[in-house]
Amino acid sequence: MTTTVGRRPEPVVTTAPPVARLRRPGWKDPRLLVGIVVVALSVALGSWAVSAASRTVAVFAAGSALTPGTAVTASDLRTVEVRLGSQTDRYLLAEEGLPDDTVVLRTVGEGELLPASALGAATELAVRAVAVPVATGLSERIVAGAAVDVWYVPGQDDSAPVADDDVADEGSSAEPELLVGGVDVAQVDEGDGSLVVGGPVTVHLLVGVDDLPAVLAAVAGEGTIALVPVGGAG
Template structure:
């Protein structure tokens, strides 16, 4: 037996040293943990933060002035989108009007406001015979149709109705005395685009009947 193998020195065992507090790896890990905890806390806090914004106290239609009487304040979570809405802690825009329909209880978008000169519609009063059809409420969309007066002496078929304008916004529905009573003669005020005014006014002043037809699904 070769005794030279037994005479070889035994290899020294390598001992693992516990990292000290000055070890760069330990310090880097602690920093990463601290950053993660701080970031998570910030995200949770931001998600729970509320902002005071204005909401429409009632349905607002194009041309309505933006005043405290038409608005209410609500605390909501907007998650960084607060700049897109009317904030309650800032002054209301001077002489601003609504440019599109804002439903009751809806947050008031800044983009829905503008100057009266920006409006391209005009309110036109259309008389109604009887009670308004179902779905005809403030803020709803309606079509206007005109049926020419029939010539009693003519033997031809009665004249066909013609559409005057489509998807007009109802600004108001009132009775003869201005109240929202259940009975009596009523008038619906619709917002007519300037380009359609000549045809609508001519029909209202001519011989025939102008009917207001609600657009389904727009009456709330």
């Protein structure tokens, strides 16, 4: 009888996978190049934004009150340095000078920056200058560039016949009437009586075309005209 000796199974040898090693990215790595470009653009954009926000420009400002219809010259203005940011187009830059053949279209207060829209052709004016005599004393606030309300105080018509006392009383008790509000003052001319309180004064008002009939009728009427500064008594 033959005895067969069994062989032991050969051990299976397993090979471990290679360990991945991190490599330092080189200068030619696209990801590194993209990151550098993004950082550089961010720094440049931030620097530009800060520089633009802090940059000042020279613009015109009114040296004194400018009223509609005035032909502006360099002597009427002064130059100031301001930060306008994105609003540069709204104002007149000193380096560009004043446009030719233009007048003031709306009142510009003393020291106010001169908007480009405040100047235009004389044909664009929507107001007319009217000389209004004022018999009563004026408020100190009524100066060129100020805004006033125009009131008409009816007077007693001496030429009109008086039928009875009731009619006379009714005519003498007529209440003042507001003709137009918020009218700009172009000029104040004080007469010989200006040294006396309540002396006669002529005020040149810039009246809208639609309000001219009422104001002119009041100037030619028997009553008197009173001017009240807008915003309260002076």
